[in-house]
Amino acid sequence: MPARHLTAGLSPEHRDLQDAVRQFVDERVIPTAMEREANDEYPSDLFPELAAMGLMGMSIPEEYGGSDVDYVSYGLVFEELARGWMGLASVVGSSASGAFLIGKFGTAEQKQRYLPDLALGKATSGIAMTEPAVGSDLKNLRMTARREGDEYVVNGTKTMITQARHARPLLTLVRTNPAADPPHRGMSLLLIDLDTPGYSIGRDIAKLGHKGLELCEVNFDNARVPATQLLGGVEDQGFYEMMSALDRGRIYMAGASIGIARASLEAATKYATQREAFGHPLADFQAVKLRLANVATKIEAARLLMINAALKTGTEGRASVESAMAKAYASEVCLEASYEAMRIHGGYGFTKEFPIERYYRDAALMPIGEGANDVLMLSVADSILKDAR
Ligand SMILES: Cc1cc2nc3c(=O)[nH]c(=O)nc-3n(C[C@H](O)[C@H](O)[C@H](O)COP(=O)(O)OP(=O)(O)OC[C@H]3O[C@@H](n4cnc5c(N)ncnc54)[C@H](O)[C@@H]3O)c2cc1C
Numbered sequence: 001m002p003a004r005h006l007t008a009g010l011s012p013e014h015r016d017l018q019d020a021v022r023q024f025v026d027e028r029v030i031p032t033a034m035e036r037e038a039n040d041e042y043p044s045d046l047f048p049e050l051a052a053m054g055l056m057g058m059s060i061p062e063e064y065g066g067s068d069v070d071y072v073s074y075g076l077v078f079e080e081l082a083r084g085w086m087g088l089a090s091v092v093g094s095s096a097s098g099a100f101l102i103g104k105f106g107t108a109e110q111k112q113r114y115l116p117d118l119a120l121g122k123a124t125s126g127i128a129m130t131e132p133a134v135g136s137d138l139k140n141l142r143m144t145a146r147r148e149g150d151e152y153v154v155n156g157t158k159t160m161i162t163q164a165r166h167a168r169p170l171l172t173l174v175r176t177n178p179a180a181d182p183p184h185r186g187m188s189l190l191l192i193d194l195d196t197p198g199y200s201i202g203r204d205i206a207k208l209g210h211k212g213l214e215l216c217e218v219n220f221d222n223a224r225v226p227a228t229q230l231l232g233g234v235e236d237q238g239f240y241e242m243m244s245a246l247d248r249g250r251i252y253m254a255g256a257s258i259g260i261a262r263a264s265l266e267a268a269t270k271y272a273t274q275r276e277a278f279g280h281p282l283a284d285f286q287a288v289k290l291r292l293a294n295v296a297t298k299i300e301a302a303r304l305l306m307i308n309a310a311l312k313t314g315t316e317g318r319a320s321v322e323s324a325m326a327k328a329y330a331s332e333v334c335l336e337a338s339y340e341a342m343r344i345h346g347g348y349g350f351t352k353e354f355p356i357e358r359y360y361r362d363a364a365l366m367p368i369g370e371g372a373n374d375v376l377m378l379s380v381a382d383s384i385l386k387d388a389r
Contacts, residue, residue, distance in 0.1 A: 099125050
């Protein structure tokens, strides 16, 4: 079910982009996705093609070689990429978050140093917030960075960091002002290079899905980071900067969730027309039809929420509530769609003969990553109640 036949209101440019990325995914990603994910293979061989299409530089200003796409395009691209393989979407998504932060808040020197290579796919970036004792409760993170002359001395551990072995640089959230009250007013972002003295990649963390890229612990043991690596050269803005990256990240996660959901629906629809039971194709049974219709409707709703959040972010700079709604809803639809597709596939859906079990595994993280849905929905409630009080 091509998305373009359903969602109204997209511009010809958006449809052209959708078509181009869909064709790339059909030809270059889907045929090898099962094998790549089984081998947990980092997809760097695809970076030149992605870069040529502007997809490695979506968050990067044109003057640094990026395509600087609007937010609607951003969500639509991740829908298409994740429809092929979430591992690839995850590489591009986490790198785009790092690039966005540099492009929006970095100094001219930082932009010049990192952005052209990121846009060309010669490097990827990433973000490091999560710590062993702190995930959702980001305001209480522990990692410290003490200024000493022209350097910061950084201590602490970050965990569950996507593509840490490749990220150049890794945008790392630290406490530069431990006395700040409330604490999040004393946080900053540092750009960490792989060869920073005292910085090391720790253990790899095995995971259920989102394969093809590593998830690591990273350690800072009196790491010495030049003060020129402070994002934008300004201290104590890191929490706010990271929040704007997370709002953008939620459009990515909403789009990617819709992509996995669509892949699930497309596979289930095809299977239902081919598989017979009791002398009929599965698609003749109303129970199966209703499942397909239910999921298709929710995918449309999720995409409309995503587009709404993207449009509002584009016109108003930020749309935290709408982005939270879109990400939370789309990720729940993603889970439901992958599970319904598995049921329609019967026992075969549970086997590695079909891609359904991969969609199901990849779907499982979507309600948690880039803000756990419970936390996001509570922020939506806070906003509603604030308006009412
Ligand atoms: C594959 C993968 C990739 C990741 N990549 C990165 C990365 O690149 N960089 C990075 O920094 N982190 C990354 N993470 C970490 C991810 O961002 C965190 O797992 C996420 O923010 C949730 O934090 P947590 O796991 O500590 O859960 P917790 O904060 O411990 O929360 C657990 C659960 O408790 C509930 N909960 C918590 N607080 C509240 C509340 N206030 N109200 C209601 N319910 C609540 C929610 O249901 C939540 O799901 C990644 C994780 C995975 C699995």
